Amino acid sequence: MYKINDNYLKLPGSYLFSTIGKKVRAYKAANPDRNVISLGIGDVALPLAPVVIDAMHGAVDEMSKAETFKGYAPDLGYEFLRQAIADNDYKARGVDIAIDEIFISDGAKSDSGNIGDIFSVDNKIAVCDPVYPVYVDTNAMSGRTGDYIEETQRWSNVIYMPCTKDTNFAPEIPNEEPDIIYLCFPNNPTGSTITKDELQKWVDYAIKIGAVIIYDAAYEAYISEENVPHTIYECEGAKSCAIELRSFSKNAGFTGTRLGFTVIPKELKSGDVSLNSLWARRHGTKFNGAPYIIQKAGAAIYTEEGKKQTAEQVAYYMNNARVIRESLTEAGYSVSGGVNAPYIWLKTPDNMTSWEFFDLLLEKANVVGTPGSGFGPSGEGYFRLTAFGSYENTLKALEKIKAL
């Protein structure tokens, strides 16, 4: 008699964004005349850059002829893409990453879930609170988090690192020693960042206690201030303790195009075993590569024209972030984020809960945001707005929020 993975049954409710989706659909069905603007889920509004479109048309044409047709891709991804990444995302920042330390994938969400496969169930994770739910949920699914305690909204076997106003919405070194530390900078959901010196402290700590850092740098393109690290490998020693996850979703609008990559330096070892070799084995056995057409699309953003066009998209969204920050501040809200990140993190007014504010915003302003409590208990009383809408919709939404 087969047995299911009953860790799944411990998961509370549904995935945050599915719940939001249901609420919004119900509201729209009941109010078909209302124009609902979403500044909720981190999905982008701008179409793909012309250079990406051209690259994909070209790749589609290659797939139409026997001489240029592409079947199974190399396990780690096409070299033209891995070389572009090594050169532009790393070498240009003074970081030396070899192309066989880069693994092309179908996106950072998959990678941030799948990376758990190469670690024992018997590891204790540390996560920020609030946090991107995928880190915790995927660890829960594999039995690494203990039990969910309804009362505290926390798992019994997870180390939480509160990111509150008191900590500048960044985590502090925890009292209890973790085995695996999830960090995300620029942060989703709070939009906070830390300096290179501060990140160096995490690297030093991980090395000291023998922990591994899973560093999610999906929002790297939004960094505008100096002294904020673009990759964890800018820190000394990071290659021996950190895995870096990167995405094409937010810097180039690939949310529906799907591409990402993971870096595992060969120096990252547990005893004699390199984690690079474990991930290579997983990649080769449980995945068959991102589509050729999509890998060509990804490579296009590293051309001169591609860099220019995607930088313009990032600037467009960061202008939205500025509008949101300034409008909310003007309206008396307490706001952080939005300077090195496309996320604005605001304190709900009048001691409303996050979901109360969600309902108010949806019903009275017809704006969809994300309740802070959906990211963890320390997110209660906070709310996330994203800069990924169109400029026009962002203006409209903020007018309505200001009029509340």
Place this chain on the structure above:
Amino acid sequence: MYKINDNYLKLPGSYLFSTIGKKVRAYKAANPDRNVISLGIGDVALPLAPVVIDAMHGAVDEMSKAETFKGYAPDLGYEFLRQAIADNDYKARGVDIAIDEIFISDGAKSDSGNIGDIFSVDNKIAVCDPVYPVYVDTNAMSGRTGDYIEETQRWSNVIYMPCTKDTNFAPEIPNEEPDIIYLCFPNNPTGSTITKDELQKWVDYAIKIGAVIIYDAAYEAYISEENVPHTIYECEGAKSCAIELRSFSKNAGFTGTRLGFTVIPKELKSGDVSLNSLWARRHGTKFNGAPYIIQKAGAAIYTEEGKKQTAEQVAYYMNNARVIRESLTEAGYSVSGGVNAPYIWLKTPDNMTSWEFFDLLLEKANVVGTPGSGFGPSGEGYFRLTAFGSYENTLKALEKIKAL
């Protein structure tokens, strides 16, 4: 101190096709003047069908305009594709599958590995021997197979179902009761099939003992004989015991385009828990959908023109299969498969081992095939050739094999 998943360390050597790739690259480097023809890995030679190319160009154009741009896809996949699948792959064969029982993915290799996530580690699997290595390797990685015994080339906690000449290269009901049964028809690597009545016996058996069948139907398009089931759901009761995996790789040449789907009927339950809901949770948490452009490409093969064009591709490969079968038979080889499947399974001559024959074929005929022993110990003394080459290369390769 973090701990790795040391189940990975139990895996013997590298993934079969990586080993073959290395041997072939070494031979080519040493013999740059030789034209090596691959009838080894199941990769296709024909370019994508015109209807698929047109659909992708159209979808790329949609991604270039804000009004038609697509961001995150629906969790289960676009409805236009799931509806086309439900209508054409199931309803047209008298099988009623709802669109929320279909989950679009980036391919059957990913699904056949990831499906293990929703089952407890504490399940005993049964696999054919020989078998597609991904089923066993992914179960080994998650700790479900016990230890690898070098001497027998088998895992200590796996039920093997030998598929030999005596069993017509199909499995027989095992003596020991498994929890999870992997079946693949038309079979990779042997090219064998079973009739609907024979498959019904497996369904009845699974229901009787409370096992779940993971049914890989990636080669369904190659079925040419009547009374061979195209989907396991043609069998009575299968919806309560079977998960079906499907691929676009072989029926439409999507090996480098990446698309597949998994069907989990809502009737498939462990106690009160529907496996459909578990897979939906995994899909929503650890995956972000196949690219919109690729889902449009997949939908195109279900149009009238698409069906015609992909049927022509399948017929082209099946003509290759006929050439391989007939030429080998003529040359005195003992051959099976190739009638309802793109794989030809041959007995190595002169009691050669599978790898000895691999080396002979590579060095003397400059043809790459796949050693049967790479698929399991009962594959020893056998060899797989695929029909996925070009017609011209297939002819050339067979001339050389006949001249050995």
